[in-house]
Amino acid sequence: MGKRIVIIGGGTGGTIVANLLARGLRTELRSGEVTVNMLSASEKHVYQPGFLYVAFGRMQDDEIIRDQRGLLDPLINLYVDPAVKIDTESQTVTAQSGRSFPYDYLVIATGSRIVPEEVPGLKEGAHWFYDLAGAKKLRKALKEFEGGRIVVSVGVPHKCPVAPLEVTFMLDDLFSQNGLKEKYELFYTYPIARVHVLEPVAQWAVKAFERRGIRYETFFNMKEVDPLKKQIHSEEGSTLDYDLLIAVPPHKGMPLIEESGLGADGWIPTDKHSLTMAGKENVFVVGDTTNIPISKAGSTAHFEADTVAESLICMIKEGCPGRRYDGKVFCFVETSLEEGTYVWFNYNTPPNPGEPSQMIHWFKLAYNRLYWLSARGIL
Amino acid sequence: MNLTIDKSVDARDSYCPGPLMELIRMMKSEPVGTVIEVLSSDQGSAKDIPEWIHKVGQEYLGAEEKDGFWSIVVKKVK
Numbered sequence: 049m050g051k052r053i054v055i056i057g058g059g060t061g062g063t064i065v066a067n068l069l070a071r072g073l074r075t076e077l078r079s080g081e082v083t084v085n086m087l088s089a090s091e092k093h094v095y096q097p098g099f100l101y102v103a104f105g106r107m108q109d110d111e112i113i114r115d116q117r118g119l120l121d122p123l124i125n126l127y128v129d130p131a132v133k134i135d136t137e138s139q140t141v142t143a144q145s146g147r148s149f150p151y152d153y154l155v156i157a158t159g160s161r162i163v164p165e166e167v168p169g170l171k172e173g174a175h176w177f178y179d180l181a182g183a184k185k186l187r188k189a190l191k192e193f194e195g196g197r198i199v200v201s202v203g204v205p206h207k208c209p210v211a212p213l214e215v216t217f218m219l220d221d222l223f224s225q226n227g228l229k230e231k232y233e234l235f236y237t238y239p240i241a242r243v244h245v246l247e248p249v250a251q252w253a254v255k256a257f258e259r260r261g262i263r264y265e266t267f268f269n270m271k272e273v274d275p276l277k278k279q280i281h282s283e284e285g286s287t288l289d290y291d292l293l294i295a296v297p298p299h300k301g302m303p304l305i306e307e308s309g310l311g312a313d314g315w316i317p318t319d320k321h322s323l324t325m326a327g328k329e330n331v332f333v334v335g336d337t338t339n340i341p342i343s344k345a346g347s348t349a350h351f352e353a354d355t356v357a358e359s360l361i362c363m364i365k366e367g368c369p370g371r372r373y374d375g376k377v378f379c380f381v382e383t384s385l386e387e388g389t390y391v392w393f394n395y396n397t398p399p400n401p402g403e404p405s406q407m408i409h410w411f412k413l414a415y416n417r418l419y420w421l422s423a424r425g426i427l
Numbered sequence: 428m429n430l431t432i433d434k435s436v437d438a439r440d441s442y443c444p445g446p447l448m449e450l451i452r453m454m455k456s457e458p459v460g461t462v463i464e465v466l467s468s469d470q471g472s473a474k475d476i477p478e479w480i481h482k483v484g485q486e487y488l489g490a491e492e493k494d495g496f497w498s499i500v501v502k503k504v505k
Contacts, residue, residue, distance in 0.1 A: 166455075204451045209443050241475045245445045267482050269451060284482045298455075313456050341441040341449045377443065395440040 050081040051364055054141050054151040056131045056304075058088030058116045059096075060423060061335035061349035062157035067425030068357035070121030073364060077123040082364060085149055086120065087141065089130040093119050094180070095419050097346060100211060102183040103190065104218055104385070107416065109180065119423050131158075134308040136328055153330050153360055156316060157353075158304060160207055160336035160344060164297040167203065173275030174201075174295035177215065189292060190222065195231030196291025201270050201280060203298030204239050207336055207344035210391070212236070212296050213244055213253055214382040219294075220260050221385040234260075235288060237268035246399045249381070249391060256383065270295065299344065301337055315339035320395070321372040323356050329369075332356045343377050350422060351376045357425075380412040388412050430488060430500055432464045433457070439468040439496050446472040446499075447479060454485065454503055461503045462488065468496040476501065 053069065055062045066086050069077075076082040098112030117126055129143040134156070141149040162178045164170040175186040198219060202212045216236050223232050236243065236257065242250035243257065243264055257264055269283040273293065281287050301314015310316050310325070317326040318338035325331040334356050335349030342348060355373040362370030375395030381404075382388045388409035391399040402408075421427040436453055438446035446467035453463055465476060473490050476499045480487040486502040 204448055204455065205444065239451055240445070240447045241471075241478060245443050245448055247471070267479055269483070341436070341438045341444065341446070343443045375440065393442045398442055 050076075050083055051152045052150060053082065053084045053153045053155065053360065054149045055084065055086040055155040055157065056134070056141060057155075057157035057159060057335075057337075058086060058090065058093060058126070059157060059159045059335065059349070060346045061159075061337075061353045062086060062088070062155065063093060063116070063119055063423045064350055064353035064425050065155050065157065065332075065334060065357045065360075066124045067119075067121050067423070068354065069360060070123045071425060072357065072361035074123065076364065083125065084123070085125045085127060087127050087129055087131045087143055087149065088116055089128075091116055091128045093423065095416070096178075097208065097419075098416060099177045099180060099183040100214060100218075100382075101416065102180065103177040103186040103215075104222065105187055105191075111416070112180075114420065114423075119420070121424075131304055132307075134304065134310060136310070136325070136331055139330075151330075153332070153363070155332045155334060155356060155360075156305075156310075156325070156337050157334040157349070158302040158314075158337050160299040160301050160314070162297040163300045164295070166298045166300075167270045167273060167295075169273030169275055170203075170270065170295055170297060173273040173278070173280070174293040174297075176295050176297055177211075178207075178297060186294065190219075193223075193228075193232075193292055195228055197233045197235055197289060198292045198294060199235045199237065199280060199288050199290040200294050200296075201237045201268065202239055202296045203270055205344065206296045206299050208379075209245055209343050209345070210249070210379050210381045212238070213249070215294060216262060217256065217260075217384050218382060220262060225385075234262045235290075236262055236264040237282070237288070238264070238266050239269045241266050246391060246393075246401075248399055249401055252401060270298075299336070305337065311339060320375065322359070322369060323352055323373050332360070340375075342375055343379070345377065345379060347378050351378075380408065380415065382409065382412065384409075430462060432500065433461045435464045435466065437466045438472075439466050441467075441469075445469065447475050450476060450501065451479075454501075457503055459503050459505060463501055463503065465499045465501075466496055467499065470497070473497045473499060
């Protein structure tokens with residue numbers, strides 16, 4: 049029997065791994081020496097960074113959603129049948145339909161989900177742009193907003209660590225353009241001692257806040273929201289009034305991970321270089337699902353997927369793992385509706401954001417369309 | 428420090444989301460009484476973490492500098 053690879057998850061990480069395997073193992077897949085089965089919870093693939101643009105009316109559903117089958121190389125077997133149990137002892141994944149998928153190598157790329165219910169009152173009182181329904185609801189609220197205080201508040205952990213800053217700067221631009229500059233106040237809060245986790249980004253952002261008149265409070269961890277009084281309370285003891293609350297809800301991994309006993313809160317203990325699950329050399333973990341303390345973001349999933357695919361190809365062809373992941377992350381940062389910058393870093397190199405420019409913003413807009421080439425493993 | 432550590436977060440070489448964010452995450456999910464150690468190669472953490480712990484009303488047990496990194500220990504008391 050040939051080698052069986054099972055990939056759980058049809059998001060950025062899982063899809064890139066699958067398509068790179070199809071390219072690197074084309075001969076083996078055609079001959080049946082290797083099979084790749086992907087289990088996805090949805091027949092659709094969503095470009096999640098597009099949600100921010102949906103909220104601002106700058107992207108539409110059909111620009112951020114594609115059929116998963118159409119994105120995958122034909123040599124990959126796609127089952128739209130979510131995994132419900134992972135047994136790493138018997139090396140079997142069970143799907144919702146009851147079907148079993150035995151594996152020799154497993155790739156877990158199940159991602160993360162927002163859990164606004166973790167903060168009492170947040171679901172009722174806040175808007176967000178971390179899912180399509182939320183982004184559309186926020187788009188409507190922004191259209192109807194006539195003035196007052198907008199509070200941007202950030203939960204822990206969350207994905208895309210630059211998004212809270214991006215939304216704040218984009219909001220400031222939007223309302224300025226709409227002639228509401230005198231009628232609103234933007235108030236940004238962040239969980240740690242500075243306005244962004246990356247110190248160089250925080251230093252730059254504080255100057256931009258001061259220039260734009262954006263107020264902020266650090267050491268602010270959401271504790272509770274009172275939707276009737278329109279107040280948000282922090283774990284640290286402060287209270288803010290709001291007219292419009294835009295939250296980055298806390299995130300968790302998928303219930304499947306906890307239910308299979310693989311990791312608390314859905315995060316799997318993962319070796320930060322080999323990207324294998326602790327104690328399991330044939331189980332790889334990609335993207336948000338890992339417990340590695342680096343960004344949960346599509347970019348991280350992308351670079352991790354490159355590493356995992358090359359390692360798997362090497363293991364199958366040569367019998368030994370190939371590449372090590374160096375912690376590489378690259379993030380565009382929108383600094384207004386017209387300008388952007390970027391940061392990149394890895395385990396050894398700290399981030400060093402450059403001056404924002406229109407060109408980088410345009411490149412980000414271009415990447416929003418080029419993403420589909422990334423998912424296909426081409427870019 | 429001679430303490431029994433219940434949970435350890437290795438946030439060395441982590442630039443994003445960083446050691447304090449990792450500690451906040453763990454503080455939310457672990458039960459009261461848990462002693463958590465954060466390993467950080469970021470000098471700022473040795474200052475930020477005690478400051479946050481004090482502000483949020485948890486217990487700071489101490490920090491120790493080792494070979495190029497800090498071990499910072501806190502206890503979840505509420």
